Amino acid sequence: MKKNHHRIPDSETEAEAEANNRQMGRRNFLKFGAASLAASGISSANATDVLLPENSESVSVDKSQIITSKVDILVVGGGSAGTIAAIQAGRTGASTMVMERASYLGGMTTRGGVCYPGLFDAWGKQIIDGVCWELITECVKMDGGTLPDFSKVAKRHWMNQIHINQFLFYILAEEKCTQAGVEIAYHESPQQIKETEDGWQVDCVGFGTQRRVICKQIIDCTGGAEMAGMLGFPRLRSEVRQPGSIQFLLGKANNPGRPTSDKGAGLLHAIYVHGADSTNSRTVTEASITGRKAVLDKMRKTNQRLMHLQSEPGFRESYRIQGDTVITVQDYTSGRHFDDAICYAFYPVDLHTKNGVKPKPLKPGIVPTIPLSALIPKGSRNLIVAGRCVSSDQLANSGLRVQAPCMAMGQAAACAASLAVKHGTTPGEVPLKEIHALLEKHGAIVPKKN
Amino acid sequence: MLFVTLAVTGLMGFFLPFSLLTVSVHSLIGFVFIAAIGFHIKNNFRKLRSYFSNHTALVLLVLVISFIAIILYQPAPVKAILSLSSNKGPALDHFEIQANRMTYNYSPAPHYHIQLDFKGGSSFKPEKPPYIAIWIENKSGYHIKSLYHSEQADFEKLLPYWHHKRAEYLKNKQLNGKKKKDAESSDDLDALSSATDNYSFDPKDYIVPEDKAKESPYRVMIEINLSGDGNEHYEDQPSLVYRVEVDNKDPRSYQVLEIVGFPKDEVVDGETKWSLYYADETITTARDLYDSAMLQIDRSPASKP
Numbered sequence: 001m002k003k004n005h006h007r008i009p010d011s012e013t014e015a016e017a018e019a020n021n022r023q024m025g026r027r028n029f030l031k032f033g034a035a036s037l038a039a040s041g042i043s044s045a046n047a048t049d050v051l052l053p054e055n056s057e058s059v060s061v062d063k064s065q066i067i068t069s070k071v072d073i074l075v076v077g078g079g080s081a082g083t084i085a086a087i088q089a090g091r092t093g094a095s096t097m098v099m100e101r102a103s104y105l106g107g108m109t110t111r112g113g114v115c116y117p118g119l120f121d122a123w124g125k126q127i128i129d130g131v132c133w134e135l136i137t138e139c140v141k142m143d144g145g146t147l148p149d150f151s152k153v154a155k156r157h158w159m160n161q162i163h164i165n166q167f168l169f170y171i172l173a174e175e176k177c178t179q180a181g182v183e184i185a186y187h188e189s190p191q192q193i194k195e196t197e198d199g200w201q202v203d204c205v206g207f208g209t210q211r212r213v214i215c216k217q218i219i220d221c222t223g224g225a226e227m228a229g230m231l232g233f234p235r236l237r238s239e240v241r242q243p244g245s246i247q248f249l250l251g252k253a254n255n256p257g258r259p260t261s262d263k264g265a266g267l268l269h270a271i272y273v274h275g276a277d278s279t280n281s282r283t284v285t286e287a288s289i290t291g292r293k294a295v296l297d298k299m300r301k302t303n304q305r306l307m308h309l310q311s312e313p314g315f316r317e318s319y320r321i322q323g324d325t326v327i328t329v330q331d332y333t334s335g336r337h338f339d340d341a342i343c344y345a346f347y348p349v350d351l352h353t354k355n356g357v358k359p360k361p362l363k364p365g366i367v368p369t370i371p372l373s374a375l376i377p378k379g380s381r382n383l384i385v386a387g388r389c390v391s392s393d394q395l396a397n398s399g400l401r402v403q404a405p406c407m408a409m410g411q412a413a414a415c416a417a418s419l420a421v422k423h424g425t426t427p428g429e430v431p432l433k434e435i436h437a438l439l440e441k442h443g444a445i446v447p448k449k450n
Numbered sequence: 451m452l453f454v455t456l457a458v459t460g461l462m463g464f465f466l467p468f469s470l471l472t473v474s475v476h477s478l479i480g481f482v483f484i485a486a487i488g489f490h491i492k493n494n495f496r497k498l499r500s501y502f503s504n505h506t507a508l509v510l511l512v513l514v515i516s517f518i519a520i521i522l523y524q525p526a527p528v529k530a531i532l533s534l535s536s537n538k539g540p541a542l543d544h545f546e547i548q549a550n551r552m553t554y555n556y557s558p559a560p561h562y563h564i565q566l567d568f569k570g571g572s573s574f575k576p577e578k579p580p581y582i583a584i585w586i587e588n589k590s591g592y593h594i595k596s597l598y599h600s601e602q603a604d605f606e607k608l609l610p611y612w613h614h615k616r617a618e619y620l621k622n623k624q625l626n627g628k629k630k631k632d633a634e635s636s637d638d639l640d641a642l643s644s645a646t647d648n649y650s651f652d653p654k655d656y657i658v659p660e661d662k663a664k665e666s667p668y669r670v671m672i673e674i675n676l677s678g679d680g681n682e683h684y685e686d687q688p689s690l691v692y693r694v695e696v697d698n699k700d701p702r703s704y705q706v707l708e709i710v711g712f713p714k715d716e717v718v719d720g721e722t723k724w725s726l727y728y729a730d731e732t733i734t735t736a737r738d739l740y741d742s743a744m745l746q747i748d749r750s751p752a753s754k755p
Binding site: 123124151152153155363364 | 709730
């Protein structure tokens with residue numbers, strides 16, 4: 001484990017700079033400035049408006065045309081894991097596309113309002129570092145926030161969660177993606193997938209967009225292992241799933257990046273949405289409407305103003321893949337060190353039920369690990385997952401599903417996929433040493449046996 | 451008859467496990483006996499006066515006082531005899547330092563006996579025992595009850611964490627009602643991923659609740675410090691805090707206390723707060739004050755006297 005430190009990056013890394021240069025040559029950017037505005041004839045009261053460039057694809061798109069994108073790696077889902085996976089994949093030099101059904105990155109961290117990611121530390125030491133820590137610390141620094149002191153014993157596990165400004169987080173994530181040369185495809189979802197000789201052909205749709213992605217590797221960061229499901233790989237799903245939570249704030253202004261609760265928990269208000277299911281657009285719609293109705297009822301009951309509302313509930317659980325390794329709660333609570341461990345995780349067993357939640361903390365000194373074999377759907381090739389759909393039982397998943405380990409999984413999956421592209425193989429056949437070396441090169445903490 | 455009753459109940463108290471009945475009879479007869487002595491002195495005052503002018507009586511008086519002093523100070527042989535008793539302070543609590551260990555016994559109820567057994571480590575010296583405080587907290591970290599603390603110590607300096615926890619105790623108790631009210635008013639908001647707070651400050655609610663529904667896990671906490679144990683990092687190493695969580699709904703007979711950290715104060719919004727920090731490699735011999743600390747809880751109804 002790495003010694004406790006709070007590293008706030010001050011400059012671009014070499015890889016970032018390279019990726020940035022590459023990308024500048026082949027992609028268009030938003031252009032900023034009053035000069036463009038003046039030329040366009042659009043009136044503006046200040047110099048902060050932006051215009052899309054004249055040759056922007058979004059201006060000239062032919063709606064009947066299918067766009068074809070050829071990339072090395074397609075990251076499906078731009079949530080906690082997917083965002084980090086995309087940045088990491090881009091930084092290794094692989095041409096990467098991240099596809100996100102919403103209009104911004106971050107997933108549950110931003111859209112779900114769980115804007116207090118954790119846990120990055122265990123027993124006084126930092127256990128998760130790398131791309132995610134760089135993004136979070138930069139976000140906190142820019143927002144004038146504070147990082148927890150990991151050497152201090154947290155009275156409750158959530159005290160070492162890091163309060164971030166969710167809006168700033170996804171803008172910075174977007175910036176890091178573009179700097180790494182990652183193409184972002186918002187409002188799009190895969191509809192069909194076909195195996196090709198050296199990878200995948202994925203047909204996707206968004207509103208007014210039909211896209212065919214030809215890629216070598218897929219990193220499934222959908223949360224519910226949707227790609228694995230589309231391909232027919234077995235998935236695990238508990239009969240009774242944990243509720244989601246719709247987050248909002250009544251009666252006082254939201255202060256992003258800062259604790260809002262007098263009790264110090266720093267949480268927005270939340271109401272359980274029982275039965276919340278993130279499987280498809282219909283179930284998400286239903287959960288969103290149910291959650292918002294509950295907020296409306298609460299407003300009427302308390303006669304308070306609605307000051308903040310997340311765009312959809314935070315989902316805790318849906319499908320999980322079945323990998324060669326299924327992480328059990330015994331593995332998790334005993335801190336089993338898997339031979340093919342690629343990152344640490346740390347969080348109580350935190351199963352939410354209709355009666356609430358009673359987190360069961362891990363015993364002193366215990367730091368669970370996540371193996372590579374729990375990220376690869378059994379029998380698959382050229383497909384790897386990251387995030388809460390990790391192969392695990394429900395209780396283990398209740399601790400693994402939180403952002404820090406999801407982000408760490410994202411970085412590890414991206415390293416494995418990038419190396420697989422490089423060697424022309426599948427992530428499961430990439431030598432573990434190479435994955436570890438690449439992770440360490442990019443600042444991640446690799447589990448070490450004591 | 452009074453003599454016989456006192457003698458029998460005294461022997462029962464020594465050889466048998468604690469019994470409230472035995473102690474009650476012994477105490478009550480003791481009071482009657484004291485009253486009888488009073489009457490005896492009053493009725494025979496003149497004879498006693500002439501008797502005490504006698505040298506033999508003076509020697510006897512000195513012997514009686516010496517005997518009482520020996521009992522009070524308990525040198526090793528006396529302690530050895532007393533340790534043969536089956537009734538080692540079970541009425542409430544009892545702390546004892548031996549050559550290589552310290553033990554603490556606490557019985558809040560006849561069917562609930564707690565024993566903490568500290569096996570001495572390489573830094574433990576019985577002739578210079580460490581300062582120690584034992585208390586219980588609820589899961590929210592609030593001090594509920596101090597069970598034991600070393601005598602005549604500068605607690606603020608030597609056992610600062612416990613000292614400040616105890617100082618906050620009354621303040622928290624006053625806030626209890628308000629917090630409870632606040633909690634009730636937000637019953638349909640889930641405090642995401644946070645523990646359910648328990649606002650009770652009554653030790654009974656944790657240790658031996660009459661209402662089983664009120665039963666809640668609690669923590670046995672220990673702060674321990676050896677004065678003057680400097681090392682290359684500290685002039686005097688800080689105290690260390692250990693804890694173990696007890697859940698009567700998931701009973702365990704034996705549990706090991708784990709180190710939590712060392713206390714350090716900081717001023718937040720003009721108020722001094724004490725927090726624990728993970729004990730790193732700068733803490734050396736302080737870790738070796740004891741080799742292991744075991745909590746044993748006997749919940750057996752059979753132990754009921």
